[in-house]
Amino acid sequence: MAWLWRAGAKFSLVASTVGGGVTAALIATSDDPTTALRLCTTVPHRLLRDAVTAANIAFDYEYSLWGLPEGSTERERMKHEVHLRSAQKLQHLCFKNGGVYIKLGQHLGQLEYLVPEEYVQTMRESMLNKCPVSSYEQVCNVFKKELGDTPDKIFSEFDPVPIASASLAQVHVARMHDGQKVAVKVQHTHMTDTAAADHATVELVVNTLHRFFPSFDYRWLIDEISESLPKELDFLTEAKNSERCLDNFHKLSPHIADYVYAPKVYWNLSTSKLLTMEFMDGAYVNDVKTIQKLGINLHELSTLVSQTFAEMMFKHGFVHCDPHAANLLVRPLPSGKTSIWGRRKPQLILLDHGLYKELDFQTRTNYASLWKGLVFADANAIKEYSAKLGAGEDLYALFAGVLTMRPWNRVVDPSMDHLVIQGNESERLELQMYASQYFHQISELLRRLPRVILLMMKTNDCLRAVNNCLLQGSSLETFFIIGKVSSEAVIEAKMLQSKSLLTWLNVKLDKILLEVRLWGMQVALWLLQLRNAVLV
Numbered sequence: 001m002a003w004l005w006r007a008g009a010k011f012s013l014v015a016s017t018v019g020g021g022v023t024a025a026l027i028a029t030s031d032d033p034t035t036a037l038r039l040c041t042t043v044p045h046r047l048l049r050d051a052v053t054a055a056n057i058a059f060d061y062e063y064s065l066w067g068l069p070e071g072s073t074e075r076e077r078m079k080h081e082v083h084l085r086s087a088q089k090l091q092h093l094c095f096k097n098g099g100v101y102i103k104l105g106q107h108l109g110q111l112e113y114l115v116p117e118e119y120v121q122t123m124r125e126s127m128l129n130k131c132p133v134s135s136y137e138q139v140c141n142v143f144k145k146e147l148g149d150t151p152d153k154i155f156s157e158f159d160p161v162p163i164a165s166a167s168l169a170q171v172h173v174a175r176m177h178d179g180q181k182v183a184v185k186v187q188h189t190h191m192t193d194t195a196a197a198d199h200a201t202v203e204l205v206v207n208t209l210h211r212f213f214p215s216f217d218y219r220w221l222i223d224e225i226s227e228s229l230p231k232e233l234d235f236l237t238e239a240k241n242s243e244r245c246l247d248n249f250h251k252l253s254p255h256i257a258d259y260v261y262a263p264k265v266y267w268n269l270s271t272s273k274l275l276t277m278e279f280m281d282g283a284y285v286n287d288v289k290t291i292q293k294l295g296i297n298l299h300e301l302s303t304l305v306s307q308t309f310a311e312m313m314f315k316h317g318f319v320h321c322d323p324h325a326a327n328l329l330v331r332p333l334p335s336g337k338t339s340i341w342g343r344r345k346p347q348l349i350l351l352d353h354g355l356y357k358e359l360d361f362q363t364r365t366n367y368a369s370l371w372k373g374l375v376f377a378d379a380n381a382i383k384e385y386s387a388k389l390g391a392g393e394d395l396y397a398l399f400a401g402v403l404t405m406r407p408w409n410r411v412v413d414p415s416m417d418h419l420v421i422q423g424n425e426s427e428r429l430e431l432q433m434y435a436s437q438y439f440h441q442i443s444e445l446l447r448r449l450p451r452v453i454l455l456m457m458k459t460n461d462c463l464r465a466v467n468n469c470l471l472q473g474s475s476l477e478t479f480f481i482i483g484k485v486s487s488e489a490v491i492e493a494k495m496l497q498s499k500s501l502l503t504w505l506n507v508k509l510d511k512i513l514l515e516v517r518l519w520g521m522q523v524a525l526w527l528l529q530l531r532n533a534v535l536v
Contacts, residue, residue: 046097046201053093057086083118091122095132099191100198100225102131102167106324107458109465124465133170136160138189146271151184154269158184164326166352168232173279182266185275191233199225224451232354235275239265241320241353248316259333260308262350280349282329286469294332295344299477301330302470304348306478307485309463313456314368314489317359320350321455323462325469327352357455361493363389367456368489374404375419375483376517379412390449398441399449403460405431416521419479421468480521487514 064082068075094105108115109123139160140150151158155174162170169187176182203222231237242262249257261280269276283290291301305328312319320327329349337345359367366388373381386396397408404411404419407430411418446454467478491511498504 087122
């Protein structure tokens with residue numbers, strides 16, 4: 001975090017001056033003076049808040065660690081305390097500014113490979129469904145504007161206290177006049193005014209940091225916010241995404257379609273700022289105690305989560321890119337089906353379909369080929385497809401490490417469990433060491449990669465966090481599923497591209513060899529599961 005110490009001090013000095021220039025320029029050049037004036041009253045306050053927080057954090061690091069020898073026990077203890085205080089200050093800033101800042105805080109909570117554990121834990125514990133709420137009066141204003149009446153008139157029952165609040169919206173429980181229980185997602189009223197201000201402020205922060213520290217190049221983040229935020233603020237787009245997602249499973253992945261679900265949308269009570277959906281009863285995917293009480297096996301649930309998103313990435317090319325724990329529910333399969341061990345089968349419920357990304361055929365195939373190479377420890381394939389995806393021939397090992405959270409010697413280890421993460425303290429410390437040692441190279445890698453791959457990495461980070469909650473690490477089953485689905489996707493792509501009988505026969509042979517290899521892995525997994533069941 002050394003870059004933060006220096007960045008905070010410099011950023012705090014320039015933010016106010018630059019902010020004044022930006023707001024004046026906005027008024028002078030804007031085609032919408034009203035919006036520009038609103039921005040000009042919002043941006044300076046946010047910039048000042050950012051600058052004060054950055055300066056406060058920078059001073060804390062410099063003062064608290066001053067004179068403590070590098071590597072000493074006292075320095076490590078003090079560094080932990082400063083990390084924790086600084087994470088709490090950032091958390092407060094995110095809640096104070098709201099909107100996009102909360103989404104950035106959520107993303108920060110997934111970046112184990114880049115930021116200290118104290119930041120990761122603080123953001124994860126607070127940024128998912130405990131965000132600031134809009135008042136009932138504000139909710140009523142949204143209803144009147146969107147549907148022409150207050151919620152108590154539109155529904156027979158409406159709970160004014162939200163059951164969850166996120167960065168862009170909050171969710172209320174209601175009951176329709178026919179008795180149907182529904183969940184109503186209401187956009188925060190301030191989002192319309194602050195979205196543009198958030199974008200302008202974050203853009204200024206990132207560009208200022210890059211100006212003083214060229215290796216800190218996160219300008220791609222600005223482009224991503226510009227593209228994704230308007231879509232996330234349109235709840236009708238979210239509704240269409242949820243229906244398309246389920247349709248893809250029924251058409252392209254029918255073997256698991258019954259195990260994946262998204263709430264039914266009530267279109268007559270939905271607008272761009274209001275979304276009325278079927279109410280879903282289930283446990284959050286990180287609520288381990290409740291899941292176990294439901295009789296669901298945690299390993300089986302982890303495997304289902306991995307398979308669901310592997311199918312999206314490698315076969316559908318239409319991917320839910322915000323699968324953090326608050327957006328994933330689980331319930332027993334409604335059919336009552338159980339496993340051979342007598343456990344109830346899980347059904348995964350996908351919520352919040354605002355952020356999706358489409359992968360074109362070539363990108364999807366290259367990404368599947370890369371993951372196939374990672375699972376089967378094929379160094380040549382990893383190098384080839386990392387380069388094709390934009391990592392270059394010099395950063396392929398780092399790219400593989402960021403995707404798997406494994407050092408290169410483990411990535412290419414031919415043992416079956418080479419990618420499995422145990423989740424113990426020594427592994428965590430090793431990852432933190434690599435993150436600190438290769439911070440500039442990681443920043444360069446993120447700068448090079450296409451934004452669609454960055455979102456796949458974000459999705460990967462979220463899924464890793466979910467698996468870590470369920471299993472305190474990862475499992476062999478998870479990587480077997482990823483290897484299987486990615487390999488099937490590669491074979492399917494080759495079949496589509498085969499233009500001669502000889503090519504077709506070669507692909508068929510590849511498919512047979514793959515099935516033999518996967519069968520061997522499956523037998524090993526069955527034996528492992530049998531052993532675990534006997535031990536339990």
